[in-house]
Amino acid sequence: MAVISLSLDNPVFSAFVTYAVLVIMKTMIMSFFTAYQRMTNKAFSNEEDVASFGKKLEVTRYHPGVERVRRCHQNDLENVIPFVLLGLLYVASGPSLGAALLHFRAFTVARFLHTLVYLNSVRQPARALCFLCGIVVNISMAVATLSKGTF
């Protein structure tokens, strides 16, 4: 049963690697969106950041544009990280390649759409649906994995 391993010999793991890296990179890109919002709106949280722009600015505690990106990033941390962790354990539980690909692809599409919808303030329930789709994938992987573990 060497095929159920966390190595690239296992086609399920090989697929997981791709989707996991894609959603982690998407999450990391939010940092640059935040930086862009801070710079174009001159809304910085730290005195040393304000100073480096040589202007007589105050530190900004709340800027709507910055906070929207921050909330989107936070939502990624709350959903993408669990996806990667659960996904890894799910792969180890030996799912079929077809079932696994369905989970990985649905989550990846849902989370890229979630960001698109969030950053463009698309009217609800667009964001709620993207969010729920990701959650359903995570719960499905959790249940499938849990049924293989021991106590």
Next chain:
Amino acid sequence: MAVISLSLDNPVFSAFVTYAVLVIMKTMIMSFFTAYQRMTNKAFSNEEDVASFGKKLEVTRYHPGVERVRRCHQNDLENVIPFVLLGLLYVASGPSLGAALLHFRAFTVARFLHTLVYLNSVRQPARALCFLCGIVVNISMAVATLSKGTF
């Protein structure tokens, strides 16, 4: 030494899978508690969420009930994610099943209690003790793992 592997053949990994999935799911459930708080208190962060409720509401920056759930969720991200990552590396370091189960169970109980205590505003030091118990497990796994790694 195939037994020290990240596969279900390894009883330590098999146990880890169960506890890891439980604490990740507990963390994810916080999203629903937040949504519940936002809806019952009509405290939304996004204009499009307010609009979807068809009321003349303002965006809410701070609501005590929402923020309590958020802080609890954040504390999970800061402790449960490290537990799962350290746990995975700890399993690979080949601990005994007894020692590993002690770590996994103590952490899981401590973090479920932490949420219960946090959401019900139980008086201190209840929350501090739950938090510290989780931290001690994480540090213990980190030290045990570190002693097996190379530089």
Next chain:
Amino acid sequence: MAVISLSLDNPVFSAFVTYAVLVIMKTMIMSFFTAYQRMTNKAFSNEEDVASFGKKLEVTRYHPGVERVRRCHQNDLENVIPFVLLGLLYVASGPSLGAALLHFRAFTVARFLHTLVYLNSVRQPARALCFLCGIVVNISMAVATLSKGTF
């Protein structure tokens, strides 16, 4: 090809374990820095925390010293967790030990410096450079890993 495995038999994994544990522990220590800031500044977020100090304090929503540590901790969550996840997948993709050590060491040094610079409010671009160095390592590992995965 048993050498490309997530076990201590694999020297790349063995090295990864060390650096991963170091940066996760560094991230967790931020909790204690936050607690220290809250106590010395008497700036607590929860009524039960205020009560446990027996003083007639109010809950504090924003304290500059606390928030600086919080932002530093948050930045760790946004960067260190992706490092550990990407690193694990990167190790499974079978890099050379030399290339892997370069990535792990550069990231570890960059993130310890990042914290030092952040908590001491060192003038920019010190923090930006530490941040970017970590990001570059993560992107490099992501790209190397992605080239091995399947869709």
